Amino acid sequence: MKVNHTTAKRIFAGTMVLGLSALGLTACSTDSGDTSAGGDVTMSLWQNSTTGPGQEFWKKTVADFEADNPGVTIDVQAIQNEDLDGKLQTALNSGDAPDIFLQRGGGKMAAMVAAGQLMDITEGISDQVKEEIPEGSFIANSLEDKVYAMPVAVLPGGIFYSQDLFDAAGITEAPATITDLETAVEKLKTTGVAPIALGAKDAWPAAHWFYFFALRECSPDVLAEAADTKDFSDDCWIKAGEDLESFAATEPYNQGFLTTAAQQGAGSSAGLVANHQAAMELMGAWNPGVIASLTPDEKPLADLSWFPFPEIDGGEGEPGSILGGVDGYSCSVDAPAECLDFLNYIGSADVQKEYYAAFNAPPVNTVAQEAVTEPYLKEIIAAYNAAPYVSQWLDTVYGQNVGNALNVGVVDLLAGKGSPEQLIQAVNDAAKKA
Amino acid sequence: MSVRENTSTRLEVDLANGGDTGTTPVAPPVRRRRSSSVGAKVEIAVLVGPALIVFLGFVIFPVVMAAYYGFFSWQGYGPPTDFVGFRNYITIIQDPTFQEALTHNGIIVVLSLVLQGPVAILLALLLNRKLRGQSLIRVLIFVPYVISEVVVGTGWSLMLQSNGAVNGMLEKLGLGAFSQDWLSNPDIAIWTLMVIITWKYVGFAVILFLAGLQGIPEELPEAAAIDGASFWQIQRHITLPLLAPTLRIWAFLSIIGALQLFDLVYIIWGQYIASTAGTSTMATYLVANGRNAGNYGYGNAVAVVLFLISLVVALIYQRFVLNRDTEGAITDKGTKK
Numbered sequence: 214m215k216v217n218h219t220t221a222k223r224i225f226a227g228t229m230v231l232g233l234s235a236l237g238l239t240a241c242s243t244d245s246g247d248t249s250a251g252g253d254v255t256m257s258l259w260q261n262s263t264t265g266p267g268q269e270f271w272k273k274t275v276a277d278f279e280a281d282n283p284g285v286t287i288d289v290q291a292i293q294n295e296d297l298d299g300k301l302q303t304a305l306n307s308g309d310a311p312d313i314f315l316q317r318g319g320g321k322m323a324a325m326v327a328a329g330q331l332m333d334i335t336e337g338i339s340d341q342v343k344e345e346i347p348e349g350s351f352i353a354n355s356l357e358d359k360v361y362a363m364p365v366a367v368l369p370g371g372i373f374y375s376q377d378l379f380d381a382a383g384i385t386e387a388p389a390t391i392t393d394l395e396t397a398v399e400k401l402k403t404t405g406v407a408p409i410a411l412g413a414k415d416a417w418p419a420a421h422w423f424y425f426f427a428l429r430e431c432s433p434d435v436l437a438e439a440a441d442t443k444d445f446s447d448d449c450w451i452k453a454g455e456d457l458e459s460f461a462a463t464e465p466y467n468q469g470f471l472t473t474a475a476q477q478g479a480g481s482s483a484g485l486v487a488n489h490q491a492a493m494e495l496m497g498a499w500n501p502g503v504i505a506s507l508t509p510d511e512k513p514l515a516d517l518s519w520f521p522f523p524e525i526d527g528g529e530g531e532p533g534s535i536l537g538g539v540d541g542y543s544c545s546v547d548a549p550a551e552c553l554d555f556l557n558y559i560g561s562a563d564v565q566k567e568y569y570a571a572f573n574a575p576p577v578n579t580v581a582q583e584a585v586t587e588p589y590l591k592e593i594i595a596a597y598n599a600a601p602y603v604s605q606w607l608d609t610v611y612g613q614n615v616g617n618a619l620n621v622g623v624v625d626l627l628a629g630k631g632s633p634e635q636l637i638q639a640v641n642d643a644a645k646k647a
Numbered sequence: 648m649s650v651r652e653n654t655s656t657r658l659e660v661d662l663a664n665g666g667d668t669g670t671t672p673v674a675p676p677v678r679r680r681r682s683s684s685v686g687a688k689v690e691i692a693v694l695v696g697p698a699l700i701v702f703l704g705f706v707i708f709p710v711v712m713a714a715y716y717g718f719f720s721w722q723g724y725g726p727p728t729d730f731v732g733f734r735n736y737i738t739i740i741q742d743p744t745f746q747e748a749l750t751h752n753g754i755i756v757v758l759s760l761v762l763q764g765p766v767a768i769l770l771a772l773l774l775n776r777k778l779r780g781q782s783l784i785r786v787l788i789f790v791p792y793v794i795s796e797v798v799v800g801t802g803w804s805l806m807l808q809s810n811g812a813v814n815g816m817l818e819k820l821g822l823g824a825f826s827q828d829w830l831s832n833p834d835i836a837i838w839t840l841m842v843i844i845t846w847k848y849v850g851f852a853v854i855l856f857l858a859g860l861q862g863i864p865e866e867l868p869e870a871a872a873i874d875g876a877s878f879w880q881i882q883r884h885i886t887l888p889l890l891a892p893t894l895r896i897w898a899f900l901s902i903i904g905a906l907q908l909f910d911l912v913y914i915i916w917g918q919y920i921a922s923t924a925g926t927s928t929m930a931t932y933l934v935a936n937g938r939n940a941g942n943y944g945y946g947n948a949v950a951v952v953l954f955l956i957s958l959v960v961a962l963i964y965q966r967f968v969l970n971r972d973t974e975g976a977i978t979d980k981g982t983k984k
Binding site for chain 2: 295299302303305306324327328330413414415416467468469470471472473474478480490612613614617618620621624625628630642643645646647
């Protein structure tokens with residue numbers, strides 16, 4: 214009997230420890246200890262490529278940089294993309310941030326700048342890099358005329374598709390309007406493949422569909438205003454939700470899309486495209502590299518093609534507008550001066566060419582862009598350069614809190630658990646939790 | 648232990664005192680008694696100190712800090728400055744997503760008890776008899792409990808995908824009509840979760856019950872059998888009543904585990920879609936709305952609510968269910984003195 218009593222007590226204490234382990238997250242904070250004084254410098258680098266050539270690229274780039282800069286050591290940590298933002302925020306909060314890390318820009322970067330966590334690199338960018346990387350790409354990583362990250366890739370979104378599967382379904386032209394897209398979906402269904410792969414488990418790939426409909430329905434002014442005020446009362450937001458709802462009603466997505474991940478494994482949405490089980494996927498320009506790592510022979514998909522997001526009738530948005538991020542790398546405010554050298558190094562044409570080769574993604578450096586050979590990447594770059602209006606991914610623009618609510622709300626909408634009105638309501642509710 | 652030692656030294660002192668009928672019987676013992684009680688205090692401090700520091704530092708301090716942060720609108724950068732009173736708590740209570748998560752926790756608490764309890768008792772009764780391959784069966788039943796939650800979650804989520812192994816097997820068996828979107832259909836996702844939870848944790852219940860059964864003296868069922876009781880009568884009137892303390896402890900563990908369920912859901916449904924699939928729990932709500940959304944003040948408030956709910960349930964259970972076992976322990980201690 215006594216045993217039971219003490220066991221119960223111990224269990225009880227254990228329970229409390231368990232229950233509170235989550236609370237402990239916020240409890241401790243230390244300052245990062247590395248300085249640039251003296252000879253040897255060690256820096257940490259967080260990047261999001263966990264597979265094949267992408268990871269090799271970072272290892273090689275760092276090794277080359279270390280060879281050119283004796284005394285500098287960079288410790289590369291590959292962090293799975295879905296874990297990166299959360300981990301990074303925890304590290305920044307605790308004052309134990311990595312020295313160099315992936316920067317997605319937008320509202321997320323603004324929060325880091327507001328907290329004084331990022332190094333202002335405006336004056337430190339080398340002239341060569343300034344010449345070769347267009348100013349527009351720096352703007353994506355700037356706030357009030359100060360640059361906070363070195364851009365490495367332009368990653369606009371659009372629909373990637375398998376030419377072979379389109380041919381098999383008798384689709385001769387890339388869909389230009391949503392009606393065309395719906396016709397293509399019907400044709401693909403008869404061939405037995407999933408028309409469109411969607412990794413809704415990660416929420417943001419589902420949300421991209423809503424963002425593109427919003428880009429077509431809403432004027433640039435409304436989009437920009439929402440970024441400032443977080444006010445989503447304009448009619449165009451509801452319309453975008455209704456567009457998505459009616460498109461989803463044609464059941465274009467792979468079965469079980471709700472629990473399909475975006476990038477992990479053959480069962481992920483990118484994996485379905487890589488293995489010819491789904492014909493299309495709406496994604497950013499990083500997708501060719503992800504698909505390549507998931508094909509059976511881990512080589513780029515031979516018949517991969519691309520077309521921009523289709524147009525709709527009667528929207529306020531400018532036709533040809535495009536969504537997309539500019540991936541960059543930031544230095545933590547406490548990072549040693551060598552961090553800046555490294556950023557200039559990864560912006561240089563030679564490293565940018567290797568970046569393109571490793572990630573199969575359009576580099577940001579114009580000299581390196583000339584090395585691009587894949588037709589789909591050329592089309593992406595052309596569409597990007599021709600776009601009358603370019604916006605970052607909306608979850609990035611609107612920051613972590615609203616962006617998160619938006620992403621989850623879109624998944625609810627697609628799963629039939631919410632209406633367009635409820636989606637906008639959920640976004641407004643999120644503001645209360647901030 | 649130290650208390651008992653203290654009394655025994657005092658007894659020795661008194662004895663020595665009584666034995667010595669010579670001069671000044673009072674003063675020296677007092678001095679000696681004081682010095683020994685100081686020693687005991689040092690001993691208590693040394694033995695309890697480290698545990699107390701860990702407990703205060705890693706349990707009490709975080710609770711206090713969470714309660715403090717919960718009153719702020721705070722994004723986690725720098726010290727919190729924007730005091731909002733009870734706004735976070737009001738938002739939590741009014742948030743339909745939280746209410747859903749709480750409901751799911753309630754469903755999981757009840758279904759865990761209802762599904763695992765009877766199955767585990769039957770398995771334990773079966774395994775308590777002489778049986779060929781007994782230890783192999785024991786191991787097989789206990790293996791799921793030993794495997795890490797991450798492995799279990801990843802494995803099941805791969806098998807249960809819409810084009811995964813389970814549906815594939817159903818189709819090969821000609822049962823294609825029964826194939827389902829096990830994880831992504833909100834109507835059945837929580838049942839899928841319950842099956843996985845039962846599979847994972849029933850082994851733990853069985854082991855607990857087996858240990859409890861082994862504590863029942865063989866004479867009792869034997870005597871009952873001689874008196875003509877059937878197998879089921881023996882189980883009903885002798886085994887189950889004697890197993891009750893074990894059952895109560897298991898139920899307590901199960902309830903607390905169900906209230907705090909996080910890892911399996913998070914691994915299978917990921918960071919975002921647990922609420923859409925209808926499997927969200929208070930803990931996944933905490934992570935989604937605290938960490939993922941970057942609202943650390945709000946997240947701390949959720950943690951406090953989760954803590955209070957678990958605490959209240961634990962206290963009520965201890966007061967009204969476990970108190971029989973506790974009473975026994977206290978009388979036990981009293982008679983020893």
